Amino acid sequence: MVHLITEAVAFGWPFLVLVVGISFYKQAKTKDAATRQSMRFNTMVGLVAAFMLLIAVVNYRDNFGTSDGMLPISLVMITGLAFLMGIYFTNIGALMKIGGFMFFVAAALSGYGNWLPQVEGGFPPPEVKLDFQSMTSQQLADEGEKIIFGGLGQSKVQGAIGKGQCPLCHGFNQGFLSERAPNLWDIPARSKERLKHENYHMDDPGARDTAQTEAFEGSGTATTGQEYIAESHACPSCFVVPGFGVKGTNDKESPMPRIHKPPISLTIGELAAVDTWMYVREGVESPAYDEIASAYEKFIPEKDRPQASEGGDEAAAGGVLATGKEPITDLFMKAGCPACHTIPGIEGATGKVGPLLMEGSNAPKRLKDSGYEGRAKSVREYITESILNPSMYVVKDFPDNQMPKDFGQKLSAGAVNKIVDYLSSLEEGKDIPSLEEFN
Numbered sequence: 537m538v539h540l541i542t543e544a545v546a547f548g549w550p551f552l553v554l555v556v557g558i559s560f561y562k563q564a565k566t567k568d569a570a571t572r573q574s575m576r577f578n579t580m581v582g583l584v585a586a587f588m589l590l591i592a593v594v595n596y597r598d599n600f601g602t603s604d605g606m607l608p609i610s611l612v613m614i615t616g617l618a619f620l621m622g623i624y625f626t627n628i629g630a631l632m633k634i635g636g637f638m639f640f641v642a643a644a645l646s647g648y649g650n651w652l653p654q655v656e657g658g659f660p661p662p663e664v665k666l667d668f669q670s671m672t673s674q675q676l677a678d679e680g681e682k683i684i685f686g687g688l689g690q691s692k693v694q695g696a697i698g699k700g701q702c703p704l705c706h707g708f709n710q711g712f713l714s715e716r717a718p719n720l721w722d723i724p725a726r727s728k729e730r731l732k733h734e735n736y737h738m739d740d741p742g743a744r745d746t747a748q749t750e751a752f753e754g755s756g757t758a759t760t761g762q763e764y765i766a767e768s769h770a771c772p773s774c775f776v777v778p779g780f781g782v783k784g785t786n787d788k789e790s791p792m793p794r795i796h797k798p799p800i801s802l803t804i805g806e807l808a809a810v811d812t813w814m815y816v817r818e819g820v821e822s823p824a825y826d827e828i829a830s831a832y833e834k835f836i837p838e839k840d841r842p843q844a845s846e847g848g849d850e851a852a853a854g855g856v857l858a859t860g861k862e863p864i865t866d867l868f869m870k871a872g873c874p875a876c877h878t879i880p881g882i883e884g885a886t887g888k889v890g891p892l893l894m895e896g897s898n899a900p901k902r903l904k905d906s907g908y909e910g911r912a913k914s915v916r917e918y919i920t921e922s923i924l925n926p927s928m929y930v931v932k933d934f935p936d937n938q939m940p941k942d943f944g945q946k947l948s949a950g951a952v953n954k955i956v957d958y959l960s961s962l963e964e965g966k967d968i969p970s971l972e973e974f975n
């Protein structure tokens with residue numbers, strides 16, 4: 537409203553000056569005091585009327601063709617104007633009042649129209665959901681690269697990571713040694729070989745000796761290479777690549793998170809994009825979208841399939857995973873900690889690669905350990921050091937070099953602080969703090 541008034545003045549001041557000027561001229565020529573008195577009153581009315589007309593014009597100019605419901609303001613102004621004119625020009629007062637009434641009705645109707653849901657008219661909001669199904673293989677592969685690494689061309693950048701979070705654990709480049717999880721180079725060919733592995737039991741999931749033997753009851757096992765890849769994502773523990781199981785489970789349980797579940801929650805379309813990238817980048821012909829999608833449908837029951845989020849999740853831009861402004865659960869998800877750590881109170885944080893992060897209790901124990909050679913003196917310092925410099929102290933029974941060493945570059949100082957606040961408040965035997973305190 538304020539900008540309407542200033543604009544009206546900026547645009548129509550000569551008009552207002554004219555109204556006042558004419559009035560003064562007339563007053564100067566009149567001798568009778570009572571007439572002058574009524575002239576001054578008329579000038580005021582005239583000024584208000586002129587001003588309303590200006591606002592109506594400015595508003596009409598600004599909002600013509602937009603659908604934000606501002607246009608009725610013009611009509612309301614013109615209504616008021618017509619009534620005022622009725623007072624001003626007494627001889628045509630009746631006419632003005634009738635005109636004013638008609639405008640009033642028009643304003644009321646258009647105002648009401650704006651309250652109704654807009655069925656037609658205006659432009660539909662831009663479609664932001666990606667239509668994976670109608671993409672070419674190359675387009676799908678490009679989307680896959682963005683999901684895994686955070687951007688096009690990022691697969692060649694050391695440490696790049698996207699919402700799929702796979703590079704936290706997997707190496708992707710030919711000949712690259714990958715200790716945490718199998719290198720995914722050559723997976724299109726290897727997937728078919730896995731079906732013949734003695735632990736795979738393609739015809740009889742019941743014969744499997746793993747924590748979970750079927751993706752869900754009656755799903756059966758994979759029978760093609762693509763189905764093996766889909767099963768690996770949907771049910772990592774159905775078959776555990778020897779040597780890569782959770783420590784102490786004798787390869788019965790996989791540390792890989794289920795990719796369609798929180799925290800990662802990829803949709804079937806996104807999973808198809810990820811897989812297509814793994815074929816296309818090796819120059820191998822990729823199965824058609826529908827074939828990949830039905831492989832996933834075999835292992836992910838309908839109720840567990842995540843839906844594409846409107847607006848599309850922003851892939852980590854510029855390599856920064858989290859800014860610290862996110863609510864605490866989102867912050868952990870974006871940083872990727874839940875893929876490897878179980879964190880009390882954080883839904884979906886059930887990772888088993890690293891220790892349970894009960895840091896209010898763990899940190900004091902680490903600091904007292906005779907093997908501790910770090911620089912931290914307090915719980916907060918210990919947690920910060922563990923995030924920024926994980927090899928400073930390696931927790932007993934866990935291997936070194938598993939936790940990424942570049943969180944210092946990928947998390948803002950605010951994000952690290954917030955993580956430290958939360959983790960330091962977790963203590964054995966104490967209630968989990970309310971998440972709101974950390975949002």
Ligand code: HEC
Pocket residue numbers: 700701702703704705706716717718720723726730765768769772773775776777780781790791792793795810875876887889
């Ligand atoms: C927290 C670590 C972790 C993350 C994150 C992770 N994986 Fe895995 N993944 C593993 C481990 C460990 C294995 C081997 C054990 C097993 O068979 O489940 C594995 C196995 C696999 C296999 C089977 C490999 C083979 O040689 O048979 C595929 C395919 C795979 N992962 C793909 C992915 C993709 C794609 C992503 C990202 C969307 C991903 N993983 C995210 C840890 C991880």
Ligand code: HEC
Pocket residue numbers: 704705716871872873874875876877889890891892893894895898899902919922923926927929930931934935936937938939940943955
């Ligand atoms: C790829 C797996 C992985 C990811 C991702 C990961 N960690 Fe770790 N983390 C580990 C492992 C393994 C250890 C134990 C070995 C060690 O001390 O380095 C560990 C140790 C720690 C410790 C020391 C725990 C203790 O009780 O002494 C803290 C704290 C920690 N991580 C926090 C985090 C946070 C916060 C994130 C996310 C920003 C994160 N980690 C992401 C694997 C991971």
